[in-house]
Amino acid sequence: MSNSITRALIGAALLSASFAHHAFAETTLNALFMAQAAYSEADVRAMTDAFTKANPDIKVNLEFVPYEGLHDKTVLAQGSGGGYDVVLFDVIWPAEYASNNVLVDISSRVTDEMKKGVLPGAWTTVQYDGKYYGMPWILDTKYLFYNKEILEKAGITAPPKTWDELAEQAKVIKDKGLLQTPIAWSWAQAEAAICDYTTLVSAYGGEFLKDGKPAFQSDGGLDALNYMVTSYKSGLTNPNSKEFLEEDVRKVFENGEAAFALNWTYMYNLANSGKDSKVTGKVGVVPAPGVAGKSEVSAVNGSMGLGVTSVSKHPDEAWKYIVHMTSQDTQNQYAKLSLPIWASSYEDPAVTQGQEELIGAAKLGLAAMYPRPTTPKYQELSTALQQAIQEALLGQASPEEALQSAAENSGL
Structure with missing residues (x-):
């Protein structure tokens, strides 16, 4: 065999070996998700399986943590030099994450089709500056x-169409001996309480910040906390609300121990058709009420996004995974615990069937979503407000004093 043929054969063998190696070279992505509310862990695993089936050269390691651990896990992993490629983040974090280079700016990857198809309110979740x-x-x-x-x-x-009506109806239910404490809220000293408070701030037309300085200690911000304290002291609110997170509220409501509860989308189908629910078929849902003369409905922006971390060694594959997870096809298949970001999905019978009442409420609620304040110092501000809410509920300070103190401790 001539040398040239031998070289050609060896070259071909090496080339085919390199192709074989390339074909089976696996990129591993680490992704961080939340283990509560919205999509279930099973949903996220099923969505991911569909992605890895279509992209056999990409493996995705999934990690689930409670909402309360999501922010710190993301930030600590950045410092360790390893960590995650894809992270779930709350609407309140882009300012901090952008300022500290936690997430990659993916503006150039967002297509016109995405911009046109996604509901305008959804984009506020992932934007900063x-x-x-x-x-x-x-x-x-x-x-x-x-x-x-x-x-x-x-x-x-x-x-009820207004918050005052809610209190009146709860009193009728209590007076008739149907339930001792008809209302359940998520008022534990956590972000959950800030979401309930923000819903009320939006109803009362309040502002968190004015010219970058705290403004919640008067007007609508004060009215909102006054409402919470009045509801708590009236005996109409479940006294354990001050320790409840959203899952506690869901369990109380599903046990038939609350006539009214403020909660996220995911509770609708779990309470109305879940195997552990005692209120199957009895669940009604409307937008959070308004305040006469100020608002028709109220709503907090509790949306979340998926981002690529700045430490990811595989940003292209990470983005490909995010595109799959957020695609209209994927979201329409899993629309029972979280509603799609795509405008045209709300006209799709596959999405709306069996949850027409929820979709009706969503069209009004999602259009009225009120943001929590956009600031790189959000964590300090939230912590100060959580403390103020607890102090006011427990009667350790008046709502005015509690909010004044929060304003001073907010870092702004």
């Missing part, structure tokens, strides 16, 4: 859930 730091994924706000059977027994023909 005019740039995009991910794709919106969980489009969410808090709704008022009610137990249809209890309202019927109380002779109430329609759910």
